[in-house]
Amino acid sequence: MIQRSAARCRGTSTVAENRRPAKFRIAATVATQLDPAGSSEDALWAELNRLMPSFLARWRAIRAGAPLPAAVDGPSLLELCRELAYRMLAHCNFCPWNCRVDRMAGAKFGACKHLVTKNVEPQADVA
Numbered sequence: 849m850i851q852r853s854a855a856r857c858r859g860t861s862t863v864a865e866n867r868r869p870a871k872f873r874i875a876a877t878v879a880t881q882l883d884p885a886g887s888s889e890d891a892l893w894a895e896l897n898r899l900m901p902s903f904l905a906r907w908r909a910i911r912a913g914a915p916l917p918a919a920v921d922g923p924s925l926l927e928l929c930r931e932l933a934y935r936m937l938a939h940c941n942f943c944p945w946n947c948r949v950d951r952m953a954g955a956k957f958g959a960c961k962h963l964v965t966k967n968v969e970p971q972a973d974v975a
């Protein structure tokens with residue numbers, strides 16, 4: 849158990865030590881044809897499922913030593929995931945409690961009692 853935890857820590861330290869890019873940076877290199885903000889949640893999930901094989905192939909290649917490609921000029925898997933996260937917050941099912949409360953509106957708490965605060969801004973420099 850401790851060995852497995854230590855191995856996991858070693859795995860994450862390659863990102864922390866800037867020897868491998870974080871997954872969100874890899875996601876920023878995978879283009880989507882969808883307009884995330886203008887698409888239905890069903891369309892976003894379908895696009896996520898369509899793009900995941902590309903993301904995983906790129907992630908494996910980078911783990912094997914390939915360089916990180918440049919971030920795409922336009923919507924990417926990263927924006928798609930951010931939009932999906934916001935959509936999920938409107939009927940929260942992030943964990944097994946599956947409360948279905950609207951954490952963006954903040955009118956009702958779920959089991960975790962967490963709301964979304966407006967002072968969380970998306971990162972601008974993901975390249």
Ligand code: SF4
Pocket residue numbers: 940941942943944945946947948949951957958959960961962
């Ligand atoms: S406990 Fe919190 S994170 Fe989990 S589903 Fe409920 S509101 Fe969402």
